[in-house]
Amino acid sequence: MTALESATAERGAPADTAVVRFDHVTHWYGNVVAVNDISLELGPGVTGLLGPNGAGKSTILHLLSGFLSPSRGSVTIDGVGPWRHPDVFRTVGLVPERDSVYAFLTAREFVTASAKLHKLPDPKAAAERALRLVEMTDAADRQIHTYSKGMRQRAKVAAALVHDPKVLLLDEPFNGMDPRQRMHMMDLLRGLGANGRTILFSSHILEEVEKLADTVQVVVAGRLAASGDYRTIRRLMTNRPHVFLLRSTDDRALAGVLIGRDAVQGVELTKNGLEVHASDHGTFTRELAKVSRAAGIGLREVVPSDESLESVFAYLVGS
């Protein structure tokens, strides 16, 4: 069973409540495949779209918001294809990643304009409600170009929330936010998800997704690498083999000691030191210092060589 299959097997079946559907969607930019045969269904709650930079997360969000058309397959929100259907924004709110915003407006003007563009019956009241939600009331009369990046993000979120959308799409929403703003935004999104909204946010930071998302969709190189319950995927990630590069006072002797440990799958002597493949990350890192001290070997350097998110995802795809 692959990582994808095992994760998906534990996922709740959202088919009946699915609001967002991707059915074998592929998208090319010229000769480059940005999204490759992705199928997924999202229902109410918070879903994290996790993947390294350039994995295709923004492309997925742009396909959902109708700013790209699928080269193959179909995308629907509440049964409607968003491409060439601006009416879909009656039920969808979008927070784009790029920092481009009408910086010459104040946040209050920006959010009120958004309310008017949605033809809300009382745009001012809707704008005030949205500004309160993102805690921007006090700074709302300053021009947006005077804001920090985190404040701009919050202004964008307020504009996207002004019509109380059923589906909220956010592209890297926590970029530039300080820890307090991040926590508040997470509470806000969690609350919206609990109230039946379908929230999809992209991130390349594992911890953000861990704290917020009920389910995750892991995207690597345009493909869906894993999908479903976060804890299952996290377990797959932490239980994978880890590679460490060690340098010590006696690499050959250390190799002999380590190969006898259960947590070690293999050891290789290289010209730069010792390459150790550990099957259990936690046990190996706990035992390493103890074992080498007992053997009278001094450790000079311990470097995990595959800790990047890309390598974690590559493992998920390859397993």
Place this chain on the structure above:
Amino acid sequence: MYNSTVAWISFRALFGRKRALLFVIPALVLIVLALALKGAHGTLSDWPALILGRVGVGAVVPLTALLVGTSVLGSEIDDNSVLHLLATPVPRRDVIVSKIAVAALTTTLFAAVPVLAAGLIAQGPHALAFGCFLGAVLGSIVYSCLFVLISAAMRHPVIYALAYVALWEALIGNLVGGAKYLSIEQWSLGVAHTISGNASLNAHLTITPSLVLSIIAVVLMVGYASERLSAFTVRAD
């Protein structure tokens, strides 16, 4: 079709950029030229028709329309702020019509009104000044449609807009006989010539074909620009 919120944002964006300072330069050149020629020649000779027709309608109007028309939508597409406008249910045709209205009004203010002012400086209240003003207003509207369409349809709209003005209007329009029917400058001069009766304007059309062709062009350009904006796609990073 006209959305006042889109227009309000567009006006704020247009005059919130330093590029707005450029809008006054062609008009200033025209006014200074009119004052200088008035001082040198008085009302003698046919210089008023030449500077109102060639410089005013033929250069100040298209250049100002180019600066304004490519700013009003093209700049927002370039920096992707247009996403905030398009992530709403506003029909794309309403966005285009509102953008064109803003561009046409601004061009009228910064190009057609200075043509009227230059005409008044040259000859006082005279049919030539009013004819060229109305021709410039027509040019402001049609050029705005064209440059907003180019912004919606192409990357680097300024290059294509300049190519139209420099190659089609200034070169091909004067060398190829049939090109007058597809020249916004000639449509503007056609209106100015019929109203003023001044033969020195070098107009090749009369008011009726000028207006008919302008209306057809506006309808087609609004339709095609709306279609292109409906198919707006985010560019890959």
